[in-house]
Amino acid sequence: MPKLRILSKHEDEYRRLIEAANLRDLKILPAPGLEADILFGEPDHIRAVLASFPALAWVQANWAGVEPLLDPALRRDYILTNARGVFGPLMSEFVFGYLLLHERKILQRLAAQKEQRWDPTLTGTLRGKTIGLLGVGSIGVELARTAKFFGMRVHGFTRSSETCPDVDEYFHADLLAFVSGLDYFVSVLPNTIETRHIIDAQVLNALPKHAIFINVGRGSAVDESALVRALETGAIAGSVLDVFEQEPLPAGHPLWSAPNTFITSHTSAPSFPEDIAQLFIENYRLYVDNKLLKYVVDFERGY
Amino acid sequence: MPKLRILSKHEDEYRRLIEAANLRDLKILPAPGLEADILFGEPDHIRAVLASFPALAWVQANWAGVEPLLDPALRRDYILTNARGVFGPLMSEFVFGYLLLHERKILQRLAAQKEQRWDPTLTGTLRGKTIGLLGVGSIGVELARTAKFFGMRVHGFTRSSETCPDVDEYFHADLLAFVSGLDYFVSVLPNTIETRHIIDAQVLNALPKHAIFINVGRGSAVDESALVRALETGAIAGSVLDVFEQEPLPAGHPLWSAPNTFITSHTSAPSFPEDIAQLFIENYRLYVDNKLLKYVVDFERGY
Numbered sequence: 076m077p078k079l080r081i082l083s084k085h086e087d088e089y090r091r092l093i094e095a096a097n098l099r100d101l102k103i104l105p106a107p108g109l110e111a112d113i114l115f116g117e118p119d120h121i122r123a124v125l126a127s128f129p130a131l132a133w134v135q136a137n138w139a140g141v142e143p144l145l146d147p148a149l150r151r152d153y154i155l156t157n158a159r160g161v162f163g164p165l166m167s168e169f170v171f172g173y174l175l176l177h178e179r180k181i182l183q184r185l186a187a188q189k190e191q192r193w194d195p196t197l198t199g200t201l202r203g204k205t206i207g208l209l210g211v212g213s214i215g216v217e218l219a220r221t222a223k224f225f226g227m228r229v230h231g232f233t234r235s236s237e238t239c240p241d242v243d244e245y246f247h248a249d250l251l252a253f254v255s256g257l258d259y260f261v262s263v264l265p266n267t268i269e270t271r272h273i274i275d276a277q278v279l280n281a282l283p284k285h286a287i288f289i290n291v292g293r294g295s296a297v298d299e300s301a302l303v304r305a306l307e308t309g310a311i312a313g314s315v316l317d318v319f320e321q322e323p324l325p326a327g328h329p330l331w332s333a334p335n336t337f338i339t340s341h342t343s344a345p346s347f348p349e350d351i352a353q354l355f356i357e358n359y360r361l362y363v364d365n366k367l368l369k370y371v372v373d374f375e376r377g378y
Numbered sequence: 379m380p381k382l383r384i385l386s387k388h389e390d391e392y393r394r395l396i397e398a399a400n401l402r403d404l405k406i407l408p409a410p411g412l413e414a415d416i417l418f419g420e421p422d423h424i425r426a427v428l429a430s431f432p433a434l435a436w437v438q439a440n441w442a443g444v445e446p447l448l449d450p451a452l453r454r455d456y457i458l459t460n461a462r463g464v465f466g467p468l469m470s471e472f473v474f475g476y477l478l479l480h481e482r483k484i485l486q487r488l489a490a491q492k493e494q495r496w497d498p499t500l501t502g503t504l505r506g507k508t509i510g511l512l513g514v515g516s517i518g519v520e521l522a523r524t525a526k527f528f529g530m531r532v533h534g535f536t537r538s539s540e541t542c543p544d545v546d547e548y549f550h551a552d553l554l555a556f557v558s559g560l561d562y563f564v565s566v567l568p569n570t571i572e573t574r575h576i577i578d579a580q581v582l583n584a585l586p587k588h589a590i591f592i593n594v595g596r597g598s599a600v601d602e603s604a605l606v607r608a609l610e611t612g613a614i615a616g617s618v619l620d621v622f623e624q625e626p627l628p629a630g631h632p633l634w635s636a637p638n639t640f641i642t643s644h645t646s647a648p649s650f651p652e653d654i655a656q657l658f659i660e661n662y663r664l665y666v667d668n669k670l671l672k673y674v675v676d677f678e679r680g681y
Contacts, residue, residue, distance in 0.1 A: 164503075164505060164528075164529065165501075165503060167528075168478055168481065168482060168501075168503060168504055168528065169482060169501070171474070171478065172475070172478030172479060172481075172482045172484060173484070175471055175474065175475030175478060175479075176475060176478075176479060176484060178471065178475075179471060179472060179475045179645075181475060181476070181479060181640075184640070184641070184642050184643065184645070185640065187643070188634060188640070188641045191629045191630065191631075191634040191635075192629075193625075193626035193627060193643045194643045194645075195643050195644065195645060196643075196645065197645070197648055198468075198471075198472070198645050198646075198648055200467075200468060200471060200650075201471055202467060202471075221527070224524070224527055225467075225470075225471065226467065322496075323496035324496060326494045326495075327494065328494075331491060331494040332494075337484075337487070337488065337491070338487070338491045339487050340487065340490070340496045340497045340498050340499075341498065342482075342487070342497075342498060342499065342500070342501050343501075345500055345501055347503075
């Protein structure tokens with residue numbers, strides 16, 4: 076009989092949601108529950124106790140990013156699955172909220188309003204603009220779909236895959252060529268050795284001056300000193316940053332006050348318990364039937 | 379041979395766009411061009427000279443709202459067509475820009491950023507929220523489609539039509555019942571005698587307290603004094619107002635500083651000349667073939 080330990084700040088809510096699903100054979104253990112074969116929760120919570128579960132067979136993380144569990148010093152004798160699919164629509168709301176803020180000149184109109192000044196300045200539009208997605212996984216696919224909904228042109232940069240029908244043009248090798256034609260440049264990259272500081276001064280300088288950079292992947296993909304310089308010198312027009320090399324972003328960090336920059340404190344796609352519980356429930360039904368789980372993480376690749 | 383006069387502040391641009399289409403038999407007249415049978419341009423420009431064109435057969439307005447030409451004292455011995463279809467996507471960008479601003483707490487996060495304060499406050503989401511459309515014409519249909527894209531529930535209030543597949547529930551008679559279940563209430567109503575002050579204190583008080591009111595139709599549909607009171611007393615949570623009983627909204631008007639209110643100076647869906655010229659070109663091809671024109675306005679109904 077499968078035994079589950081929930082390791083989460085939302086433990087009570089997850090327990091309630093999972094119990095409501097009446098899953099076959101599942102026993103949810105109280106703390107410490109060291110005989111569990113399944114762990115479910117936040118990767119950092121799980122990391123802290125990972126060594127204590129001798130029968131461990133499966134870990135379902137409730138985040139997309141599972142860096143805490145990828146440390147080569149940690150055990151890897153279990154199946155690790157992460158949360159996917161649920162974040163794409165939330166990320167789309169985030170990204171397109173800021174794109175529309177920019178195009179519709181919402182802050183400028185608000186400034187005019189404060190002066191009680193009628194401001195018929197013509198609005199911009201997303202239609203016809205080009206968005207570039209650095210990474211076209213489950214989140215990138217959803218961003219591409221939303222961009223097409225709004226009549227945008229979509230460029231995608233991937234290692235080799237070209238499977239998303241909403242991407243108009245794929246790039247694989249030349250990152251500078253990829254960014255040079257963009258109005259909006261969105262990084263959805265995970266934190267891996269290969270992505271570290273891939274967005275550097277050269278890439279930022281290759282963007283058009285009117286381009287906006289949005290980071291909803293991981294902060295490690297960006298050379299933040301180069302980004303501050305690009306913003307301060309006007310090499311790019313602005314940025315929307317949800318993730319950082321160090322989180323929380325320390326007070327005094329120059330990104331807090333960089334020109335035309337929005338700092339959003341890693342809130343772009345929260346793990347809503349009702350979404351994540353559903354994902355666990357689906358995967359549990361596969362687990363109990365000895366079927367292949369969904370969203371299995373490759374420890375070497377890192378996602 | 380059809381003869382066209384363009385009466386617009388964008389006359390040169392329209393002329394260039396229309397000439398580029400090489401329309402069969404069309405002659406574009408210079409001013410004053412009183413022998414024209416076709417007028418094309420802004421309704422207020424056209425109104426000023428409407429009586430001067432004895433051969434007038436067709437007026438293509440480049441706005442959706444044609445109030446200036448509906449005055450019963452004016453001639454009605456011609457076919458009036460307005461601009462439709464092109465505004466829906468622009469209105470969608472506008473409405474959903476402000477909805478996302480609200481859900482994603484963009485201004486609150488910006489305030490935290492000014493204090494260099496990491497603010498992990500959970501975000502809201504459009505998914506599962508209910509939007510109510512007062513008027514489901516070509517613009518309402520597009521708003522409904524966008525709302526469904528973002529996973530919202532859509533209620534529609536119409537006289538009798540129930541043709542939009544993206545509306546989950548229709549209302550026809552009871553406006554108070556319609557608004558009582560909404561998170562977002564959007565008026566897309568034109569300016570007609572029947573719509574005047576239809577959004578009054580009773581309607582505003584029937585909205586849930588957390589609801590946001592958005593007006594992208596015409597200002598005349600709203601009792602603005604009642605709206606100011608509803609905002610000041612917290613009967614509703616906020617408003618986004620693109621249109622007003624008097625435009626420009628006069629300095630000193632209490633709406634400028636009403637709580638949680640955004641004043642956007644009639645910019646929600648500009649008439650981009652490339653869109654409107656295209657619409658004229660399509661209608662001209664019907665006109666020269668003696669076919670029924672698209673977007674014909676009913677002078678009595680007013681749209």
